[in-house]
Amino acid sequence: MAILTLILGRLAKAVITLLAIVILNFFLIHAAPGDPAAVLAGETGAADEIYIQQLRERFGLDQPLHVQLGKYVWGVLHLDLGFSYRQQMPVLDLILDRLPATLLLTMTAFGVSLLLGVILGLAAAARVGKWTDSMITGMALLFYATPLYWVALMSVLLFSVQLEWLPAFGYETVGADYTGIQMVLDRLKHLVLPALTLGLFFMAVYLRMTRASLLEVSQMDFVKTARAKGLSENIIRRRHILRNALLPVVTLAGLQAGQLVGGAVLTETVFAWPGIGRLMFDSLAARDYNTLLGVFLVSAAMVIFFNIVTDIVYRLIDPRIGAGAAS
Amino acid sequence: MDTVLSIQNLTVSLPRGADRDHAVADISFDLKQGETLCVVGESGSGKSMTANALMGLLPDEVKVTGGKAIFEGDSLFDLPDTARQAIRGERIGMIFQEPMTALNPLMRVGAQIEEVFEAHNRFDPAERRKRALALIEEVGLPDPDKIIRAYPFQLSGGQRQRVMIATALALDPKILIADEPTTALDVTTQAQILNLIKRLQERHNMAVMFITHDFGVVAEIADQVVVMRYGEIVERGRAAKVLESPEHPYTRTLLNAVPSEDVPDATPLVQTPVLEVRNLHKIYVTGGGLMKPSRNVTAIDGVSFSLSKGEILGLVGESGSGKSTIGRSIVRLVTADSGQILLDGQDMNALDTQELRKARRRVQMVFQDPYASLNPRKKVLRAITEGPITQGVPPEQAKERALELLETVGLDRAAAERFPHEFSGGQRQRIGIARALAMDPEVIIADEAVSALDVSIQAQVLELLKDLRDRFSLSMLFITHDLRVAAQLCDRIAVLQKGRLVELGTVHEVFLTPQDDYTRSLLAAVPGASWGRVAV
Amino acid sequence: QQQGGRLDIVVQPEPPSLMLGLVNNGPTQLVAGDIYESLLRYDTDLNPQPSLAQSWEVSEDGLTYTFTLQEGVLWHDGESFTADDVVFSADVFLRETNPRLRVSLEYVDTITALDDHTVEFKLREPFGPFLGVFEAGTMPMVPKHIYEGTNYSENPANNTPIGTGPFKFEEWVKGSYIHLVKNEDYYLDGQPYLDEVYYRVVPDAASRAVAFENGEVDVLPGGSVENWDVPRLTEMEGVCSTGEGWEYFAPHALAWLNNREGPTASQEFRQAIMYAQDREFVRDVIWNGFGTVATGPISSKTNFYTDEVTQYDYDPEKARELIEASGYDGETVRILPLPYGETWQRWAEAMKQNLDEVGVNTEIVATDVAGWNQRLADWDFDIAYTYLYQYGDPALGVSRNYLASNIAKGSQWNNVEGYENPALDEKWAEAAVAVGADARQAIYTDIQKEIVEDVPVAWLLEIEFPTIYRCEIKDLVTTAIGVNDGLRDAYIEE
Amino acid sequence: MNFIKRYCQNRGAVLGLLILLVVVLIAIFAHVIFPQSPWRMVQRPFLPPFEVDGLLLGTDTLGRNVAAGLAYGARVSLIVGIVSTTVALLIGVPLGAVAGYYGGWVDEAAMRFTEFFQTIPSFALAIVLVAILQPTLYSITLAIAIVSWPPVTRLVRAEVLSLRQREFVEAAKLAGLSNGRILFGHILPNAASPIIVMASLMVATAILLESSLAFLGLGDPNIMSWGYMIGAARTVIRTAWWLSFIPGVAILLTVLALNLIGEGLNDTLNPRLARKGR
Ligand SMILES: Nc1ncnc2c1ncn2[C@@H]1O[C@H](COP(=O)(O)OP(=O)(O)OP(=O)(O)O)[C@@H](O)[C@H]1O
Ligand SMILES: Nc1ncnc2c1ncn2[C@@H]1O[C@H](COP(=O)(O)OP(=O)(O)OP(=O)(O)O)[C@@H](O)[C@H]1O
């Protein structure tokens, strides 16, 4: 019940936030120099004033900005994200086409980084001050400090070119028409490098957070109480420390999960991953306003979605919060 | 009686960089079956470290470096970790000071109790649950069926402490170690818990090692007393003997410092009210948002009183009764909903921001926490002079006055150039008082101004306050939950219950012939109330 | 010729659409060139070859062009292709949608279907290069039965393009690949030989090279990998490359110099720019030895080229003198690189360095494609890189950049630099309508000699885009348009 | 004194400081070490490192001195990092402070505003901002600042929220100090430690962000930066991998150093945490 009210409340807020984002982005993007008609004309290899004017009329770019905005917002309210003249298709279809690839990539990266981060964080915290700890935290620092795209380049160089273990780019073997298990394996093979590249940084973040949080929680009074009960260290760690320590990690993960979608631009470019990050970058260069706005909208919605999910997860883990709102 | 635990020459050493080399040095004492041993001493004297060493719960960097603890024929410190783990919870139980944080916030209360059985492989889950229920009942928690499924945050401090006790007693341990288990609780709750422990001790015939810094508590429950200072035992013996005729000078100072003299004679009052509070109301509204319902807490419910020139009015009551809220309303740190606060006839509630800033100098506050009430990044001089300078006093003059005041409160002039962290708690509280005095106030509100201090230091500060009142004929609203302190310092006492003023009278009236039931129960709950030195 | 097989070809960037009649940028043409056809193709010497027209005749006076169409040509949806489709495409559809063709169609009076298989173009006046416009990218045949009377740009058929070409559209996974399959009903018996073609979208140049190395793709059309990778790739076993297939376009790299204002308004300054640049270095280092240093407006690969013009060799001394003479006062000169990849970026950096060394203060302006378009359209630049296609004839692809009548904001292909020379304008016009190659050559030689003195723009390099492919692929590049319409004849030899 | 001593106990932090010091010195004296422009083509292209005297790290695709590029790139990275962090602090600190101190609708509005900015994926926003403003050193710095201030606001707000409950703040109120004086004179100085720690990490993040933008071609083309060097060398990664490797290592070391310093400061400035682990 409480959760339902929460969700409804958050959704109501989300709609307002999203509208605000749409409007801000609309002006932001239209403030950019360059005009989509000119870009499109540019690609035809020859164009003149008349042709560009035709294009502008076709895109509705000849209308005053507030009229364009009004139309756009009206459309968005009806789940119509407009038409991409650059790609000759409705923006929503375009995004839905690309979204699965992005979700596959980001969610894998997210899952792997969270899992590895927490496990390694646990391992490090369990051996504080020993060399294992130093090694793990050192490695985390290294990943934390490395530019993502550089890791991508270097790993392609190593794993695809030198060792030829993994495909260098793309998200499937094109035209192989694999089915069933083969398809899954094929996808997985393509996924390894981009997901790792994207995930390593976040893994480092979770690792450090988990470790710090574990160390902090293990100083808390209730841990001492648990010891006084005669519980084994194992149970104390698992039952008392871990759950409490994961609370901040959950918060952070929720924040990151949404951001990942937008943050995949670099990875998707380097690995030719057909997701919306790349779509965004391409649309930006072409001043494909509608597509760009659509991508922004979708990624913002994603952030909000994950925030809500985080809140719910948090509530499930932490009884204090849910009850606080209910009473 | 049998000795269950014998501590011989225990030494616990601290890591480099700590206050001193040893938390505990070469101490010995015995714990006998069915007896309560109280360990008293000021903060940092090594009480907790002793207990933790016995439990095997010392922090990593703190080590037992000498001595033995013989428990049931075994030397505890020589046992392997697993064996010590087996003893914890089953043979020796422990309760801690802070009930708010001692329970895992994410686990149901019942599960936390049942865990003890699990840890020692006792019973099947159904039986564990039954026993947990029985324990909850035994420690006097209401509605056990509900409590067992509750989360810690749903319980009050006293209730949580009962859960802790239930946990500690689950396996009928031979020894119960309690490290200041009632310090964080208010008097009535404290009395209940002390009672409970006493009762259970008798029923289970345990040995109890009770750590406290409160001699009232000692008087209430102790059979044996150990007095500690700087990690050493300075005195040890039967409770009655130590309390009645202490041998060691330190014990004597401690006991003298306990604010327990006879209720002082009422000083004749000059009947010129400086401060008048009329029909004050304050309701806190919390929570509340777009969809959430708000929660109302009535903190002050129609309180009226007046404060005469040179008078010290004590404001007592349980935790949450609204004492601080009244104090803070007077200085407008909290804005009351209705009612008047007249300072020499001027209504503080009616002032606008500018006027208020001017008027504020007339009422100053001395805060509870000497650590939190001074800005750690500002020198003492700045802390004292900032107010006067803001009010328009020339800096030179303000500085001169600040130096004088430092001397007045018993500090060196050189103290002005130091940072707060370079002072002890008692010294900081003096700085806080000097800061309040620097504004030349007519009224001082002291909100639990001595509660955070050790008894001996407490006594000094109280002495200082009295002295200042006499010298500057200050009026003072002294807020405290400690009735002994109130008895010693105040001229009149106001008793507060749930935001309402239930009794107001001279110290004699209130302490000797209390009118209100609540006042009576409050007085009865003071630990060691029957102890001869207290005049109630 | 062996039947069957699959080719994977890189396409970069991903085409916005495959409807060649609406969009005819490079990537679209690369893919759609296999779906759509025009009446003619051109061999590497730019001679017309039969395509949808099996034969053609030009009248003596050069005013009437009559085409006889192939028999039995079907659209991909099964309808017959007839002369009506030609008339519709050229006269109705493309007139509206293709601004470049529109210019040539100005010379055309009427287009008529004499019967189902004969089409006649009647011109108002002779137009020398007219036989050069029947190329698939310029004049693709579009199905009348689908487009007539519709809103062309929003016709849903644009997403499933229907042409007459050797391959049919099968699937387009956006951001990943475009899949074409063999047109079983193609009018040439037994052709095409290949079963299917995948055009692969790989946005990163380095990844494209890796893809070729790994065998993921078989063909790298010109320009799809950075020049530095070319030698490495071509040195691999079983890999062939060719510079052919670009004759029709003959990409000519040049830098627009703003003739209207700023230091570049001075002729001496512009000449100085020519002397200051080490174009050989650029060719050898940045273009890795590919290409030829340009000597003037017309590419040596096209007809009517002459090298009897002033040669601007690398000569910083002379550049300095000229700059001195121009009265240059240290103003910052903005260089706008072409936002099409690292090569062009490096080139701008090299030019900046060259100019800095002869005492010109420069600044590179960063823009993306849209910003670059905008600045060119607004004439907001001092020096701006570009490269232009010559379309087989100076009248189609060269004169447009120097005629005063072509000074208009809003386009990147007209007289962007703002060069005005009435005397030359007349000669350009004369050369376009002169009858006979010799007569035209004479005028063009004249023009080149004169214009090279003026340096209205800085000619840089005749770009060579080698096509890299696996040697077992045969007949991949057989025409002047290269891979773009090469798959009709291509086959794989085991 | 005590502070320095405590800091120096952390070996990683000292190492970080040393690395950063070297980078800073190189950045400051770039024009002394390499008097010629880093864009100047000085030798044959693609000279590998350690092959030719005077060109320690070889030459790049156009024959420019890689070592000179690194030195001048250090300048850009540090300037972008420091300036954008400063700007982000200038936005984030006052906003967070005011939100935390005044609470109520001020807080609500400030937090909604911050949340709003956090809802737009930050890297995407940075890209769009740079594209809109056209890439110059200023626009890049500004864009990075704009995407990095929200966490500062949150941190400062949280700190102020807890500090304003402290009794010394109430004491200051009773002394008649104005809200501004209390906020900026008493509260913020006490929040300085976590802000400083965060700032050191933000500089690191900003350097990474700048290099990512440059890598995507959104760098200022007149300025030699590490991201530019990697981006430019990417096309020749197969033939001259060291051209992308070397600047990558430079970024890695600098960012690592800043992180180590951040951790060191954290341990030193927050003694509560100091004892934990390590
Ligand atoms: N983890 C630790 N590291 C170093 N020194 C410590 C640590 N814990 C406690 N100490 C020091 O050990 C000494 C004894 O501390 P202990 O906690 O036993 O005092 P206590 O008598 O329980 O005081 P209180 O009444 O304040 O609880 C003190 O000087 C304290 O500063
Ligand atoms: N800022 C606040 N918001 C909401 N409720 C408050 C607030 N401050 C105090 N309360 C509530 O008002 C009531 C009175 O609180 P107050 O602090 O005045 O009690 P107190 O007598 O000083 O208690 P203590 O002895 O614990 O200091 C309590 O129920 C408390 O929970």
Ligand SMILES: [Mg+2]
């Ligand atoms: Mg203690």
Ligand SMILES: [Mg+2]
């Ligand atoms: Mg209080």
